[in-house]
Amino acid sequence: MAKDNTQMVNEEMQQTIYKELGYKSYPFPFTTPAYLEAYGTLVGLKPPTAKTARVLELGATYGGNIISQAAHNPEATFVGIELSQDQVEKGNKIIGDAKLDNVSLVQGDILNFDESMGNFDYIIAHGFYSWISDEMKDKLLDIISNHLADNGIAYVSYNTYPGWHTMEEVRQLMLFANRGHDESTHKEKVLRGKTVGSLVGAQILNYDNLKERNSKFLGALRSVMQKDDYYVGHDHLEPHNDPCYLYQFNDHLKANNLAYVGDADLTLSMVRTYDESIADKLQQLAPNSQADQEQYLDFMLDTTFRKSIICKASAAKDISYAVSNPAEVNTIPVRTAINNFTFQILFDEEALEMFENSLVKDTFQALIKDGGTFNMIEALAILKAAHEVANASDDELEPAVCSLYKAVVEHMVRGGIRFYKTFPEKQEYMEGLSYVPTRFTNLVKAIADGGSEYIYGGNSFNDAIGDISEEDLMFMELLNKPKSKSTLTKKIKDTIFSADKSQTGKHQNAMAEAFYNELTKRMGDLGFLRNKKTDGIS
Template sequence: MTTNTNDVQQTIYSELGYKSMPFPYTTPATLEAYAALVGVSAPNPKTARVLELGATYGGNIISQALFNPDATFVGIELSQEQVEKGNEVIANAGLTNVSLIQSDIASIGSEIGTFDYIIAHGLYSWVDDGVKDALLRLIDEHLVEDGIAYVSYNTYPGWHTMEEVRQLMMFSNRDKAQFNHKEKVLHGKTIGSIVGSQILKYDNLKERNSKFLGALRSVMQKNEYYVGHDHLEPNNDPVYFYQFNDHLGAHNLAYLCDADLTLSMVRSFDADIADTLDKLALNDHVAQEQYLDFMLDTTFRKSIICKAKHAESVTYDMGNPELVNSVPMRTIINNFTYTILFNEEALSMFENDIVRDTFQSIIKDGGQFNMIEALAIVKAANDAAKGDDASLEAAVNALYVAMAEHIVRGGLRFLKHPHPKAYYMEGQSFVPARFTKFVKALVESGTDIMYGATSENEAVENLSDEDLMFMEILNKPKAKSTIVNAIKKNIFGGAQAGQAKNQTAMAEAFYAELTKRMETLGYLENKIK
């Protein structure tokens, strides 16, 4: 990447007000689980060394460090300004297991050491070929033998249509050298809207350009940073999936699966597609996924990769309904802790009554479970219905099929090392100081540069002074009345006594809302009696 290109990218970051995001599918616990799903063992995420390339302000790894105090996180970022601001948040939060380093990827040497997990989100497609090569070379040299890496990138064929939108945006700004990048984004969006509106006036043009209109509409709805990053940066170089795999092979690396498992478990589609893929590329999984990308018009991939020799044992049988009830697949399914991500309204999709009732029972109990618990519920339901061994076997088979389907389609979160889920209990729950210090650091100096995150590394956009106030109150287990009185004092101060009833009602509502919010964030711990 040339110095001029670097300068342009850093100017885009500055002018468009980039805010560093957490990405749940990049966590070591998630990458470990996906590797295990296809038959590959990975290091324990709780004690892992983790490297992120292109870390910006650190928004993807700082919250991970907060929830995983025995793991170590290092972020590499080209922008000195972003590194300094991110490290300021880290220092103010008192975190000692995460740091940001300013460096060009090509300049990183052996002194940085090796890592169990390496993350490169939103980087590969947005750099030139030399940096692409340096990126994969770095992963090969710095990933431990059984380590896992994650690389995301824009893909063809889907990006061919997006490329038309990008060229429109760039063409509209060809003579706008006086504009800063924010002005170029707004100007490009304006021109895009005019062009799109003109096409929509004519039925023949609308039909002929339906894919372009869909891509244009998608871009118009994106935020300014995304448009500037994908459509106005000097480098945006999508690749075909097979080309990425060829590049991996040149660096002693191999593909395991995509974080969108529907792209990898090709037999999870209907039998006709599966049979067609077998005819096109029998026993060549990369080719099958490439053909699937042509069918789906895929625009983006989130590839999970490993050292080449560990890919020899990979299996994609989880996507084959005919093999889900085999001993190897059941063994894999049995190894995870699950969280249900669908709600009760979706239960009608289950044809087996016992399976449907099992998921309903789990949802009512909080949504987290393991297979021992699920199978116990199935057996109890079968016994209650006076079922026999045959009906029990049918229900168990149906449960495993349902598990595999929703693992692949995203209805279940599955982890080998989940973060403990704490539910609020009056007089037992509290917020540990490390979470309060982090939120304080973010509220005071970081909300404009990064998002907070839940224990699953899902973005939290609106951490606020109110959150911080409540966390400081709940610094140790307390009775509800004590917390409510503290809320009243902090919010209302010395208000008139005649308002006491309304103040109490408002404080109790605040208490109910914030205790639930602390559960969702994963900031609670419960004192063991």
């Protein structure tokens, strides 16, 4: 497909912005096959298994979203397509240094998508749809429509209206401030935009009536001023920033034989779980359309960003939102669906006060103490034991079970409990059995040795790890096979603490032990440990 001049100038400008301002590529937990598989299952779809998934990411930059996933999911394969040669080279260097053979970045324009790439179980385009031309938007959905497996799931995120109307005022202010400054670098343009933005904001703040009238604009201005320069450069100075309403996105999906499933952020899709009154209103306004109900919700919430989950139109007949209705949570089909999952609790013991039912509260307390990973069989066993210990009457058990299911669903929707059908591998440290497989050590080494300029590493859930250090790497190399605590603490003492002659040997031992305790826990939390079943201590 031939490109016109404006398109080429825009692309060039986009690439210069990336070069000048830099860009750090993040892992995103909402985009993993494990999350998308669980989401699809929750609403009645039958998505491909995450463990062996074929995943395609469009607009992958340096690969920060898929590189760590590849290390955590060695049986899955990941391909990222990215226009920028520079980003692809840097990302592929990290992949090469990490010696990962199940992930690659391919330089290319999606307009020239290689049709021979075949089908994918999951297709991701994060922060892409609203940053490209209409022609590319069409092509993006065309690729999803033609290359997604029949039961596959796609994820597309984008800036959205109505929230972005106010953001657009800030963008226009920044563009206006830079009018006539074509010779400036993008760094200078961001600085000029931010300086002018602060000045305008400060003037508004001087007058109470203006402050009140422009409160939304001030809020948007404040949030932009606080963002990193590279982010402001991309959102506010790139040639394309073209938000849309959810209903427009949904129309575009329909035109491509695709169907809207829901938002990766369940609070935008499963309102009834946490607010029956709003849900009733949405139901009245759009009785037959989930997407239209969510569009009305966006008007109420002034939503600025959407993370849409999509399936093929032919698969959409199976979608059910029954789980979001508290009145249906304790029906057999919904309980059966919930029983499919393994959960991870993200809230801590301080939050337990929110549970009214004391047996449910006790259950969550025990689950948190045990590390927070659970399935419903385990949770129900704990609940029954708590019921016995409390000497409660038989009549109290079934209501407590119902409350437990409701609480689990409510916090899945609110984001306090993660749910997976294929739970990301994560093992607790066991002395003499746990070790760090080489693929994780290689990944962390590749990131520590320069990769961190371009990407963040991710844990097994694909949350960014912001603080990978030389000490992590040293410990991972040390724990390349199961070892005894005494072997490890001696090595730690010799490597890190024995040089400090101001400390007594006893103190050095204590510090080595504290380091060992911290790092073994950290490795387990990050999902970098595997446990050997039969190997002995070496």
